[in-house]
Amino acid sequence: MVARFMSLKEAVSSSVRHGDTVAMEGFTHLIPHACGHEIIRQGLRDLTLIRMTPDVIYDQLIGAGCARKLIFSWGGNPGVGSLHRLRDAVQDHWPHKLEIEEHSHAAMANAYDAGAAGLPCAVFKGYRGAELPRVNPNIKFIECPFTGERLAAVPAIRPDVAVVHAQKANKKGDVLFEGIVGVQKEAVLAAKKSIITVEEIVDNFDDVPFNAVMLPHWAVGAIVEVPGGAHPSYAQGYYKRDNAFYKAWDEIAKDRDSFAAWIDENVIKGGPEDFAARRNENRA
Amino acid sequence: MVARFMSLKEAVSSSVRHGDTVAMEGFTHLIPHACGHEIIRQGLRDLTLIRMTPDVIYDQLIGAGCARKLIFSWGGNPGVGSLHRLRDAVQDHWPHKLEIEEHSHAAMANAYDAGAAGLPCAVFKGYRGAELPRVNPNIKFIECPFTGERLAAVPAIRPDVAVVHAQKANKKGDVLFEGIVGVQKEAVLAAKKSIITVEEIVDNFDDVPFNAVMLPHWAVGAIVEVPGGAHPSYAQGYYKRDNAFYKAWDEIAKDRDSFAAWIDENVIKGGPEDFAARRNENRA
Amino acid sequence: MTDYTATEMMTVTAARALKNDDVCFVGIGMPSAACNLARLTHAPDITLIYESGTIGTKPDVLPLSIGDGELCETAVNTVSVPEMFRYWLQGGKISVGFLGAAQLDKYGNINTTVIGDYFDPKVRLPGGGGAPEIATSCGEIFLVMKQSKRGFVEKIDFVTSLGYGKGGDDRASYGVTTRGPSRLITDLCIMEPHPVGKHFIVTSIHPGVTREQIIEGTGWEVEFADEIAETPTPGTNELTVLRDLHARTAKAHEGQQ
């Protein structure tokens, strides 16, 4: 991989294929919503979607019929309630059946870490006394060869494509994350390809601290400048989380028709350039 | 553990016991030399010393007779040559026999990471085709339960005491590392007790970046202000590596008598306050 | 002061259980309110950690999500999510974890995954998130939950996170060495695990609450301790601080759009 600057349309069409395994990350902060919309617009199908907290972004992709399978650890609208499209897919197979593979946060975080580290699996102290191992064959246990302690193991996450949003790229294509950095760096390092949307592209990173959370240009893929591209999530230093939208989503997504109308109006008829206005409405 | 400010003498006498396992870390940068001298002055014996790169600091401790065992991955004077005291101890048992447990850097880095993460062992892609597993029983192999891939395992490092040097503490006892941060944070998190020497104690960390490399006050032990305490190593932003001293050490340590004379003059008759002058001589 | 709601009583009681030197893993909702109330009253130095990676955060309003920007802006330090789960939670650095549940049994095992069968659920809940490892890695666990027969059940449909398992020493049989759910704070009472059997027994009843109400709100056979305290009522200052916090929060979250 090496950084290439392009449009969001080109980034998605050149990086994502039907049936791909796609990890769109961002832990509450920096969720790549604009790219999620582009994936819906391009009509991608049969995706295996990976994400610790599916959240509104995957509620939209699942409701729009892009997903065949979901790998996740917490599927709610944070602080608001359920993800109605996810629930409808799981409980009533609408718009079609959705396969799920469920983990804990610790398992997913370790699996991204293992993916970035080139390991086939992550080993951690997890799932002790918990029931998920009964229903998820991708949770196994091994023994520490020194102490005999029983440790959980899950497969490393190695997505075909990682999609993340960051504050800045410089003109070389180095990427900077600040604030709540989640598992974004790990997701990109673990993936075969990556799409990184950023708030802005700057000349250089001369004023960035030594130990900043960064990805060098030769470790990333497509870079797209999409101001506001994380809305209704936020970008520290640029705009605040649109908590009102998260609350409003509850009503929009509750009903299949109102959801479909919202997608048509805001996604199908929209484009990445719409996000800049949303940024301005939520200025930090 | 919770931060307590004290003198170096008190920090060592209250934290380190004969026979303890002690990890003094700092990867070329921020090596806690002042505390090493204090351990020699207090005549501690039978220590198991852990360090990726034993370096001049452990050459001094080994030559002074403090160590029973050394766990390490590269034992040289970087860019200069051998560690003569280490070599004399291994080859000719002077001042007494030194047991060694030898790893690779990757193994040690993973073992610190595992110690910080509360795991009994580290699992990594290591030692493939290498001979150390034949001579070190603390290197074993396990199989990935998903792919069958053979992976190396080493015990996590969980020292009794971690000793590190950092740029700053604030008055609450939060500690800041900047620049080449090595495995210092991991060593402290993995240890039961810790001693942290710092260049200076400041009022607060208001201007520190969100994602700085830090330890909060409730995760550290003794904090001691020792300006210059990393000399002849360096502290980014304070003083440069004294490369000339590293070269001079080769001559000093080559001979048992000249080594003993140096220790007597500079360590036994010295104190932590001597390091401030060394800082001034090597200003950045 | 008698002018308080059952939720306020529960929140204040939970806050009082926290100490000034605790390092607390905070979830969204009631735990967040309780932890921040403790910080703004008797425990100013308490360390609050949210799983988004924010360590030692001091938000002025309650976050809607576990990753609101203010958590990072007011934190001592923000680390990656793998580091949070590996070095801080699994590494044993957290003294108290707060958990709630959709279903809870008398041994403090909790379900936040599904109602009904896992593969054919009646209700699909959000899932475990951080809870399975919070439940086993924190020094102790405080459970906070409003009582109802639907929530306090004899047998939970799915064990998302371990409490005392089947009771007695069962928790340790999973290799878990932490203490487990040391108290359950509800809108009606405080329950604590039986020293041997580890099933919850009522040890303190909130003022004005009857034993019948507690029995009515519990799906298992309630056991009362020999000596039962009356839970102290919320203080004026605690209620003022809590209500101010909620008012600031409501204003901040509705102020947008």
Add this chain to the structure above:
Amino acid sequence: MTDYTATEMMTVTAARALKNDDVCFVGIGMPSAACNLARLTHAPDITLIYESGTIGTKPDVLPLSIGDGELCETAVNTVSVPEMFRYWLQGGKISVGFLGAAQLDKYGNINTTVIGDYFDPKVRLPGGGGAPEIATSCGEIFLVMKQSKRGFVEKIDFVTSLGYGKGGDDRASYGVTTRGPSRLITDLCIMEPHPVGKHFIVTSIHPGVTREQIIEGTGWEVEFADEIAETPTPGTNELTVLRDLHARTAKAHEGQQ
């Protein structure tokens, strides 16, 4: 230009093997000189990584240690040592690793651990450091070493780091999928692995060097390729840049104390 030393010839030849888009794991000494020479001549965008955690560093003088301050000051980013070995090296992000040795065999297996028996060594060397995993995790390995019968031996005393093992497909039998030592650059010649047997064969001889000198400096039976090139001599610019670099370095390191 004929006015150059054998070490300069070796350094320049090693530098030329590097490409502008390489991501290179750099060791101290000759590798550091070669990598920085490449960066200052034909490969300005090369990414140099030192195991101290500095990524994309551009030092003005050669560091004495792998963690000199200037490496961090001029780097794109500096990460922790566990991250360096886990995400970057083991994660397969490095295209070229440079290694030297105390002893080397014809399959590129190297010894930097002991001369003599491990438990009763004649000479205790520094040990493996990063080498055992550099040797297996980098896309390919360049070996750089001055020739001598003592260093180029039929059988090394200790296999610190894997080359081609026993030759042929043996490297892959350890589960290693990277290419291995793709060239060996000495002060006399360039050797490359035989396509099938994987033992080193001489493919290019430095100007003025005889086959006898190579045989004399090699402890195994030397095999020469059917067609042997003459290694191009260092260019004027390369020598000027290299000598300036060494002069700046000497001045910087002696300037202290």
